[in-house]
Amino acid sequence: MERKQLAPGVYITTLDAEKFNRCRITLHLRFPARRESATDAAVLALVLERGYAACPDMTALSRRLAQLYGADLGVDLSSAGSDRVLSADICGxxxxxxxxxxxxTDxxxxxxxxxIFDPYLVDGVFDAEAVRIETETQARRLEAEFNSKRLYCVRQARRKFFGDSPAGIELGGYPGELVHVTPASLKAEYDRILSTASIDVMVQGADEARVAELLLAKxxxxxxxxxxFAAPMGMPAGPLRKFTEEIPALTQAKLCMLFTAGENANPPSVSILRVAMSVLGGSATSRLFRNVREKQSLCYYCGSAAQRATGVMMIDSGVEPGREAEAEAAILAEWEALKNGPITQEEVDDCRRGLLSGMDALGxxxxxxxxxxxxxxxxxxxLYPPEYGKVLTSAVSLDEVRQALQGYSYSVCYAVTAKPGTQGKGGAVDVQ
Structure with a gap:
């Protein structure tokens, strides 16, 4: 593997793909998120996936991909801390x-x-019909959030947690602002992204020199x-804030607990966080799974995850309506036990095996x-391969796991539960 700089803010990385009969080219544009154009950025990814100048609609693009022995194209928008990443990839x-x-390769x-570089434009802006269709698509996606109560609870908790900070900007945009998305506003956001983004091209199994030549020409x-890139950030520690939202006919309540590492200039490594989260609630041998779910039967699921770039740890669970406080107390007890009580080498090794197995599968x-x-x-x-990732993961000590968990403070609790008198009346369709 090799990463080279081609121009200011432009890099190409070549990865070994000898064992595969397919190749892949991926283009990542990482750019600063901006509240006022977040909705445009979300719709832009959908519009770009419809086609480009040489294949201006989905029919022409599908035909071209079929001619290339069934190649696959994808466009996606994701988060990287308080930045955004617009990605396009092709595989064939x-x-x-x-x-x-x-x-x-060509x-x-x-x-x-x-x-990415030659979108289909009409009179210098994006096609109005494509913008209309994908704006409606994004509106349906945002409306669907409420139908998945687990996702809804997590996002509501994050909104309370991050507030107006850059990390709190909505990846999918804002429903009330979709009416303001126009072909011209989309073109303005596209131009901003193209100008400010740090560009990484990842090449696997294709002619890297030719890809670099074509990229520089564009x-x-x-x-x-x-x-x-935006530096890692963290929300300051403060008093615990609790929120409860009641929804009629909810069969399974949702509980999302968010913890902050504060403004830590030197957060734990990703290897330490992986092991710590696996021990706490990220595996079938974790404390939360074994004790809160299995032994105490307080939840239907209970998992933990951490994000290094924003200093947040999340524990979310599905519980029986009315037992949210009981589940919260049990979860906090397990967290405290790991922070201050004994951790056995056996339980850490049990959790670590799942991580090592996952790294084996990456290849x-x-x-x-x-x-x-x-x-x-x-x-x-x-850059290091998954094999070295296994070495780093295997080297994580019990004290490093404990210290990582000690670095968090409880910040936000958000519960979505049944409105009194309506519990369970919605039937199975309400279990999300």
Whole structure:
């Protein structure tokens, strides 16, 4: 593997893909999130996936991908701390397997770079019909959040936790602002992203030199002012805030507990956090699973996760309406026990095995390998393979697990529960 800088804020990373008969080219644009254009950014990803200048609609694009032996194209918007990442990827068979000797690398690069650098425009802005369709699509997605009560509870808790901070900007945008999304506003956000983004191209199994050449040709037409990655942040510790929302006919209540590491300039490594979360609630041998779910039968599920870039730890669970406080107390008791009580080598090793097994499986997927390495790039780490990730994970000590958990303070509790007198009347469709 090798990562090289091609231009200011532009990098190309070549990853080994010898064992695969397919190749993959991924383009990541990491840019600063902005509250006033968050909704435009969310819709933009949907519009870009519909086609580009050479294939201006979904029919033409699908036909072109089919001609390339069934290649796959995807466009996505994700978060990296308080930044956003606009990604486009294409995956198809390698050049050596082309029946007529076609140059598939050029064809793949033309599509994925065309998707980002040569979008289909009408009179200098995005196609109005495409914008209308995808704005409606995004509206349906945002409305659907409420139907998944687990997702709804987690997002409501995060809104209370992050407030107006950059990390609190909604990835999917804001429902009330969709009416203001226009072809011109989308083009303005597109131009901002293209100018300010740090660009990483990940190449697996394709001609890296040719991909770099085609990328630089596209960038020659773009005015660039790349911005640095946002530094890791954390919400300050403060008094615990609790919120309860009642919904009629809810069969299973949801509980989301958020903890903050504060403004820690040197957060624990991702390897330490992985092991700590696995021991707390991220595996079937974790404390929360064994004690809160199995022994005490206080929840239907109970899991933990941590995000290093924003200093947040989350524990979310599904509980019987009316037992939220009991479940919360049991969860806090397990957290306190890990912070201040004994941790056995056996339980840490049991939880660690699942992590090591997952790292073994990364080598079976081009997408999983690419995500592994790009995650290191977003964290500012030197690149290392999953095999070395296993070494780092195996080296995490009991004290490091305890210290990581001691670094959090309880900040926000959000409960979604049944309105009194309506519990369980909604039937199975209400269990989300």
């Amino acid at each position: 068979i390698k050049d050596r397997y082309a029946l007529a000797g076609e140059n598939l 064809a793949y690069a033309d599509i994925v770079f065309g998707t 960038l020659a037409q773009v005015r660039r002012d790349p911005q640095p 079976d997927s081009l997408a999983a390998l690419e995500n592994w390495y790009y995650g290191q790039i977003t964290r500012g780490e030197p």
